[in-house]
Amino acid sequence: MKHIFITILVILILAGLGWAGFWAWKNLRGAGPAIKPSPGDISESINNTDFPLKLPPGFSISIFAKDLLAPRVMTYDSSGNILVSIPSQGKIVALPDKNGDGKADENVTVISGLNRPHGMSLKCVGLAEGCKLFIAESHQVISYDYDAENLKALKPEKIADLPDDGNHFTRTLLFMPYPEDRRLLISVGSSCNVCEERDWRRAKILVQDEKGLNIFARGLRNAVFMAIHPVSGKIWATEMGRDLLGDDLPPDEINIIEEGKNYGWPICYGKNIHDTNFDKKTYIRNPCEEPFETPSHIDIPAHSAPLGLAFFPEEGWPEDYWHNLLVAYHGSWNRSVPTGYKIVRYKLDEKGNYLGEEDFISGWLTSQGALGRPVDILIQPGGIIYISDDKAGVIYKVIYGGNKSDLIQVQSPKPNEIVTSPLLISGEARGFWFFEASFPVSLYDANGKLLARGPAQADGEWMTENFVPFKLGLKFPAPETDTGFLVLEKDNPSGLPENADEIRIPVRFR
Structure with a gap:
């Protein structure tokens, strides 16, 4: 009788282990x-x-x-x-x-x-x-x-x-x-x-x-x-x-x-x-x-x-x-x-x-x-x-906008740099980023409020596919937020969305 009980117990244990193994395989094999x-x-x-x-x-x-x-x-x-x-x-x-x-x-x-x-x-x-x-x-x-x-x-x-x-x-x-x-x-x-x-x-x-x-x-x-x-x-x-x-x-x-x-x-x-x-x-x-x-x-x-x-x-x-x-x-x-x-x-x-x-x-x-x-x-x-x-x-x-270095490179300001008014913006961009030797630049606070806007001017011949230096100074009022962002837009006289492009630089005001 004792041997029968032990045999049944072993069978139940093995069955339990088998069920647990199947459950784990079914539900946890992708864990x-x-x-x-x-x-x-x-x-x-x-x-x-x-x-x-x-x-x-x-x-x-x-x-x-x-x-x-x-x-x-x-x-x-x-x-x-x-x-x-x-x-x-x-x-x-x-x-x-x-x-x-x-x-x-x-x-x-x-x-x-x-x-x-x-x-x-x-x-x-x-x-x-x-x-x-x-x-x-x-x-x-x-x-x-x-x-x-x-x-x-x-x-x-x-x-x-x-x-x-x-x-x-x-x-x-x-x-x-x-x-x-x-x-x-x-x-x-x-x-x-x-x-x-x-x-x-x-x-x-x-x-x-x-x-x-x-x-x-x-x-x-x-x-x-x-x-x-x-x-x-x-x-x-x-x-x-x-x-x-x-x-x-x-x-x-x-x-x-x-x-x-x-x-x-x-x-x-x-x-x-x-x-x-x-x-x-x-x-x-x-x-x-x-x-x-x-x-x-x-x-x-x-x-x-x-x-x-x-x-x-x-x-x-x-x-x-x-x-x-x-x-x-x-x-x-x-x-x-x-x-x-x-x-x-x-x-x-x-x-x-x-x-x-x-x-x-x-x-x-x-x-x-x-x-x-x-x-x-x-x-x-x-x-x-x-x-x-x-x-x-x-x-x-x-x-x-962080990987457009083959189109436009901003030398100043650097991302997350603390900026003050007047803000000097400089860098270089491909000639096709300009139109009539300029492109628009805007400064916003963290809430999207426009602080200043102006044209960046080419410093040299812009009718080329090569990089052309540019610069711009922006005066802006005291911002209400600690951070903001600078948007440098590709000039797009056609107004067509497929010709639009821009780069964004996060900045800090304090």
Whole structure:
């Protein structure tokens, strides 16, 4: 009898191991790029070319900050410095660029000792009161007095308690647009892959306002990042779909979040598809149809793990980029063939309607593994983008117009140089960049406000394909922002878009 029991036990153990092995093979065989060390240090190989990452023509990429371990959410402080959260180290770091060379001078700890801090939002309510830095830890939201001069967060005040058990520890913050700009949105993911939650705060976007902490929108499994549409003012959010339904289901999502709406999880996904794998109930009506559930706005390939999203403003960007959306695909861990590990551009009209999509930056995923995993995105007026990478431990800086050195070369000012009035602009450009020996140059502040405009004059014979020196002096009033950008346009008397071109130089005023 004892031998029979041992035999049965061995069979059960072997069967269990066999089932576990099959489950792991089915669901985890593509996890290598996400969990294995990077095959190389991207900060040592990347420079102002498009290698090893691939970008559209006219864009260049460089390393703004490195040695950050695992940076996640970024925001600007009141002086224009980038703040970034590092949950794994329990701290917030500031990245000042005091000398204006386009790279962070140092990594300054703003505050440490936190419980997996993730989301941040800076709220400046007036000079008398100063600025408040709101930080979302896994279990709470705290506001601090922000000392911009010394880069420190002081005098903590608790804003809200949050659940701290189960999966999905990241919490993201976003203040709503005016006139509701005192309402703070807090995204809290689910505690599980798919389940009925016991805590009312889970799988929601919450709102903290004068009424306290309440539900803003529900049915959101893990809406890790949010952004405000520049025209409609509506809240957009990325959402990660559930796991263990195979390689291609369910889709990840981009949702337009409206107060009081239900976005389906755990029983619905995508375009209101019923998850019958989880929900075995019998219904008189389709439980996933409108107006009871809200479908996704855009479906994203399953397991792409969309995180940061940011809209292109009109100021300082080509018209065909206006109101478009960039989304960071962090990359899959449970798909047999890995997907994601890139930045995707969604082409939208001014109302947010989908027109198409294309890869914007790719190359992180290689045959040897993942060089990095993009997380958050900041897009500035004037042709500058910042991207955090929590695998490579870096912040990238992307510049539009940074690789046209064969057409025009600006000797002064240098990118991110501090400039004063009168500003002397000099360099050389191919003869076809001119018309009647000149081309237009404009100076803008960071909000896209025109400060000065004038013609750069050729210093020599311009009717040639060779480089011709040019120079220009611009007088401008005191800017309202700390930074701005210089636009040197190819003279285009035809007015035809195919003949237009320009280069943009980021500058600092103080």
